[in-house]
Amino acid sequence: MALSGVEIFKLLPKTNCKKCGFPTCLAFAMKLAQRQTTLDKCPDVSEEAKKILGEASAPPVRPITFGTGDKAVKMGEETVLFRHEKKFVNPNAFVLEIKDTEDDATVDAKINDVLTSEINRVGQLLRVDGICITNDSGDAGKFGALAEKVASKAPDVGVVVNTESPEGAEAALKHFSGKGAVLYGVTAENAEKMVEIAKNNKVAVGIKADGLEAAAELTEKVKSLGVEDIVIDSGARKASEILEHNTLIRRAAIKKNFKPLGYPIINFVQRDDAMYEALVAGLGVCKYSSIVVMSSAEKWKNLALFTLRQNIYTDPQVPMQVEQKIYKIGEPTPDSPLLITTNFSLTYFIVSGEIENSKVPAWLAVMDCEGLSVLTAWAAGKFTGAKIANFIKESGIEKEIKHRELIIPGYVAILSGAIEEKLEGWKVTVGPREANGLPAFLRSRAA
Amino acid sequence: MAIPELKESFSGVVFPVTIGTEKEEVFGGENTLPFHKFEGEIPNRPLIAYEIQDIAPEDWPETVKKVYEGVSDDPVKWAKYCEDELKARAIALRLIGTHPDQKDLSADDAVNVVKDVLSAVKVPLIILGSNHVEKDSEVLPKVAEAAKGYNCIIGKAQEANYKTIAAAAMANDHKLIAMSELDINLSKQLNILLTQMGFDKEKIITDPMCSALGYGLEYTYSVMERIRLAALAQNDEVMQPPMFGDVGMYVWKIKETQASEETLPEWGSLEERAVLWEAMTAVGLMIAGAELFVMRHPKAVELVERFVDEMI
Ligand code: B12
Numbered sequence: 001m002a003l004s005g006v007e008i009f010k011l012l013p014k015t016n017c018k019k020c021g022f023p024t025c026l027a028f029a030m031k032l033a034q035r036q037t038t039l040d041k042c043p044d045v046s047e048e049a050k051k052i053l054g055e056a057s058a059p060p061v062r063p064i065t066f067g068t069g070d071k072a073v074k075m076g077e078e079t080v081l082f083r084h085e086k087k088f089v090n091p092n093a094f095v096l097e098i099k100d101t102e103d104d105a106t107v108d109a110k111i112n113d114v115l116t117s118e119i120n121r122v123g124q125l126l127r128v129d130g131i132c133i134t135n136d137s138g139d140a141g142k143f144g145a146l147a148e149k150v151a152s153k154a155p156d157v158g159v160v161v162n163t164e165s166p167e168g169a170e171a172a173l174k175h176f177s178g179k180g181a182v183l184y185g186v187t188a189e190n191a192e193k194m195v196e197i198a199k200n201n202k203v204a205v206g207i208k209a210d211g212l213e214a215a216a217e218l219t220e221k222v223k224s225l226g227v228e229d230i231v232i233d234s235g236a237r238k239a240s241e242i243l244e245h246n247t248l249i250r251r252a253a254i255k256k257n258f259k260p261l262g263y264p265i266i267n268f269v270q271r272d273d274a275m276y277e278a279l280v281a282g283l284g285v286c287k288y289s290s291i292v293v294m295s296s297a298e299k300w301k302n303l304a305l306f307t308l309r310q311n312i313y314t315d316p317q318v319p320m321q322v323e324q325k326i327y328k329i330g331e332p333t334p335d336s337p338l339l340i341t342t343n344f345s346l347t348y349f350i351v352s353g354e355i356e357n358s359k360v361p362a363w364l365a366v367m368d369c370e371g372l373s374v375l376t377a378w379a380a381g382k383f384t385g386a387k388i389a390n391f392i393k394e395s396g397i398e399k400e401i402k403h404r405e406l407i408i409p410g411y412v413a414i415l416s417g418a419i420e421e422k423l424e425g426w427k428v429t430v431g432p433r434e435a436n437g438l439p440a441f442l443r444s445r446a447a
Numbered sequence: 448m449a450i451p452e453l454k455e456s457f458s459g460v461v462f463p464v465t466i467g468t469e470k471e472e473v474f475g476g477e478n479t480l481p482f483h484k485f486e487g488e489i490p491n492r493p494l495i496a497y498e499i500q501d502i503a504p505e506d507w508p509e510t511v512k513k514v515y516e517g518v519s520d521d522p523v524k525w526a527k528y529c530e531d532e533l534k535a536r537a538i539a540l541r542l543i544g545t546h547p548d549q550k551d552l553s554a555d556d557a558v559n560v561v562k563d564v565l566s567a568v569k570v571p572l573i574i575l576g577s578n579h580v581e582k583d584s585e586v587l588p589k590v591a592e593a594a595k596g597y598n599c600i601i602g603k604a605q606e607a608n609y610k611t612i613a614a615a616a617m618a619n620d621h622k623l624i625a626m627s628e629l630d631i632n633l634s635k636q637l638n639i640l641l642t643q644m645g646f647d648k649e650k651i652i653t654d655p656m657c658s659a660l661g662y663g664l665e666y667t668y669s670v671m672e673r674i675r676l677a678a679l680a681q682n683d684e685v686m687q688p689p690m691f692g693d694v695g696m697y698v699w700k701i702k703e704t705q706a707s708e709e710t711l712p713e714w715g716s717l718e719e720r721a722v723l724w725e726a727m728t729a730v731g732l733m734i735a736g737a738e739l740f741v742m743r744h745p746k747a748v749e750l751v752e753r754f755v756d757e758m759i
């Protein structure tokens with residue numbers, strides 16, 4: 001990836017035999033540099049070239065899967081530093097810490113917080129993705145017992161096993177063999193033993209280093225010991241350090257293709273105050289963290305963090321959309337009002353929220369406009385009289401309602417004539433401009 | 448192990464802006480990305496101003512309205528409360544009462560409020576119109592004149608009304624917020640128009656338009672990041688004014704700051720949710736590059752200030 005087309009060309013056979021499907025080796029090299037083809041298309045590359053090119057073409061941040069089954073989350077594979085350049089690929093995991101020194105009730109409550117954390121927001125199911133069990137007691141037996149409990153109560157959930165003791169690791173990890181766990185706490189001192197344990201249990205390794213040089217050294221060591229699924233903790237705890245280290249690690253991976261730092265990052269952001277902790281976690285979301293370990297998972301805190309993560313990880317080129325259909329808000333009857341809007345998630349979310357606020361049951365027709373807001377869609381020619389008329393006819397709503405009145409957004413009042421022309425027998429009513437005018441508008445009509 | 452050189456330095460600098468007289472505040476001035484003190488200079492912390500209004504905040508949600516009970520019926524009391532009790536570093540007075548859909552107060556009414564507030568407090572004042580294009584171009588020039596000598600920030604000038612508002616800010620020695628609509632090119636164009644009429648680019652504060660967490664934050668976030676990169680990496684002078692996040696206004700109108708826990712149990716406690724929403728929105732935009740903020744809830748301000756302490 002860091003190699004240019006010309007650099008790749010130098011490593012190819014230069015015979016222009018066309019077996020790869022390209023007219024020349026150079027043309028093939030250019031496509032490789034743009035990641036539009038793969039090296040295996042050329043049957044004649046040397047082993048040496050394969051090695052160099054293979055390494056260079058691996059994703060700059062190594063992909064790792066955390067958890068299993070439908071709880072699995074993918075991490076890594078990022079390709080940019082700023083989200084306007086290209087979509088951030090794999091959203092970070094939020095992980096709740098449970099210590100083996102906490103009493104049973106606390107442990108149960110925390111496991112429950114994770115299991116019940118799922119929220120549907122703008123059509124996506126969001127949740128706390130994992131649990132970090134911490135060997136606070138230093139006692140392997142206690143740690144093993146906590147691991148067993150978590151494994152049985154929260155199967156498949158990604159688990160970070162946090163201990164520097166090989167005995168503790170043995171005791172806990174056997175409950176998560178092959179379950180997408182991370183053995184965190186691997187240091188220069190304990191690496192040999194710990195990596196062996198991780199390997200035996202087929203889990204990833206979380207290194208715990210002091211600074212970036214030490215981190216790079218340690219990932220190389222872990223790799224030489226036979227594990228390549230690694231997550232990095234550079235030792236950053238203070239918010240300013242988290243920003244610094246995470247930024248430099250991401251730059252190393254993406255701009256320099258520096259493999260020893262090309263791994264997902266784990267950050268520990270625990271703070272004494274849950275609200276404040278959320279802000280530091282937010283820094284992790286914005287700035288390159290793949291696993292954010294927290295000390296609490298209140299519902300209000302989750303909602304804010306999930307929303308931030310959703311915002312940061314949306315595709316800047318393709319807006320978030322909802323399905324085109326007629327949504328029921330409340331329990332609408334054949335006499336309930338019918339409103340129309342576009343399928344930009346944000347628009348849908350705001351408008352449906354305001355209709356809910358009005359407590360007036362209604363039908364909301366949401367038209368596919370490629371995820372554009374009302375005015376943007378109108379300006380782009382996707383929310384026009386003819387298209388709206390067509391959508392209403394084909395939606396089948398005429399069978400559900402008795403009246404023939406369509407309420408349109410105030411900003412596109414100009415469309416009312418065109419719609420009435422195309423939708424025979426219908427009356428168009430112009431609603432308020434801002435959705436927050438809807439409750440008063442709907443209530444006054446209902447009265 | 449030797450690692451490659453990873454630090455980056457930039458040729459551009461964000462202009463520092465000083466406001467106030469009796470008590471001054473400075474924001475901006477950094478020559479690096481937000482909080483990148485490991486590779487550049489960040490001489491000033493971001494500035495958070497407390498928002499007050501010329502009329503009682505009837506449409507503010509309960510969670511934040513109750514904080515100002517007993518003072519919010521009078522802008523002077525309200526401003527004093529922010530300065531004395533909340534230790535506000537700056538105050539933002541929004542003349543929302545002048546909006547035709549609100550009380551349609553006159554420019555003279557606004558002038559009186561501005562004068563009263565200015566003589567009551569020592570901290571710098573940001574004077575914001577009602578965001579009604581025509582009314583603002585009527586009201587803001589008069590209040591800019593009334594505030595002459597106080598080194599305030601006047602806002603917001605938009606494409607449709609920047610000429611009158613900028614002229615007034617210029618004639619009376621104020622700084623100016625220039626707002627465009629979530630588009631880096633529009634933002635640049637407005638700043639160019641301002642400088643073409645002789646407005647000093649070092650007195651502009653760019654508002655690329657705010658949005659709340661969950662309600663378009665990603666647009667504001669990315670536009671801000673792009674503006675900041677243009678300022679630093681491309682050394683584009685018209686992109687070098689500091690940036691503004693009008694956070695409180697956008698946050699305290701959305702559902703997450705209003706819906707009760709009874710109606711939405713899965714959203715958890717309203718109080719914490721609402722306050723965190725404001726703080727998180729501010730922090731997100733701060734990480735993207737904003738250095739001037741207008742916020743409402745003292746607890747949210749406190750959280751954000753604590754975050755800045757840990758970042759600076
Ligand atoms: C972000 C944005 C974009 C984004 C797209 C975001 C998206 N997913 O839609 C991008 C950058 C891609 C974009 C592109 C364009 N945009 Co644009 N964009 C905006 C911006 C800044 C915000 C839009 C937004 O997200 N609004 C928030 C949503 C929630 O608003 P909404 O859908 O309108 O819903 C509100 C109301 O309409 C109402 N409502 C919605 N549904 C309903 C239903 C009923 C029944 C009722 C009563 C009310 C109601 O409630 C909502 C909240 O109050 C606006 C300016 C602005 N501040 O509005 C310009 C704006 C909409 N864009 C504009 C234009 C011209 C364009 C472009 C054609 C060119 C350009 N200038 O960039 C392209 C077209 C896109 C294309 N060809 O693909 C113009 C439209 C001009 C006009 N008056 O028609 C605007 C107004 C900017 C301007 N002043 O020039 N844009």
Ligand code: SF4
Pocket residue numbers: 012013014015016017018019020021022023024025026028041042043044045
């Ligand atoms: S197959 Fe290999 S050797 Fe043949 S043209 Fe393509 S790149 Fe060159």
